[in-house]
Amino acid sequence: METAQLRRIILASTSPRRRELISSLQIPFQVVPSHADESTPPGWAPEQIVMELAGRKADVVYHSLESSERDAVIVGSDTIVVRDGVVLGKPQDEAEAAEMLRSLQGRSHTVFTGVACVDGLTGRRMVDYRSTLVTMKTLTEAEIQAYARSGEGLDKAGAYAIQGLGATIVTGIEGCYFNVVGLPLSLLVDMLADFGIRVL
């Protein structure tokens, strides 16, 4: 019997989207919310930001584990939206959500998600990222206001949710869809395989 299959996965996240996405792997996992500091110095490249924050989220949970809980691989993840080199995180309120949508509509932007896996037993880490190009249709001011008012984008990077009503304002994507929703599953599966966890 492969001992590898006995390893647990801990998702270091408060995000219901990530929980839902990881559940599609059909392997058992546990969720432990991670409250890592999410500030980064100015001037960092998008991929550097998301890999650092994904790593921090996984590390916080790794360091909180009792020694008896260590037979696990801890997964952390972070998503940002980047338009013309400007990093957009989550909007503070409806007004900022509308402002973000105004800057994203009628053009393309890139969504970056970092993924970190930490071996709870050895502390070995692996961090990587994916980027996806998203094109949004041209929106009227009334449509921007209506979407912002829906509240759907308030806890999402870039103030929209491609998996929700936001699907109606996205005209196309290039790259991994799941990366936009917050967890690039094909990347995660490759990383987990490196830690001895096989999905297929």
Ligand SMILES: Cc1cn([C@H]2C[C@H](O)[C@@H](COP(=O)(O)OP(=O)(O)OP(=O)(O)O)O2)c(=O)[nH]c1=O
């Ligand atoms: C662009 C986009 C982002 N998002 C989400 C993914 C992330 O959950 C969120 C970006 O915030 P993150 O800080 O990456 O994650 P989080 O705070 O939701 O969860 P945690 O740090 O505890 O893991 O935006 C969507 O759900 N749909 C989208 O279309």
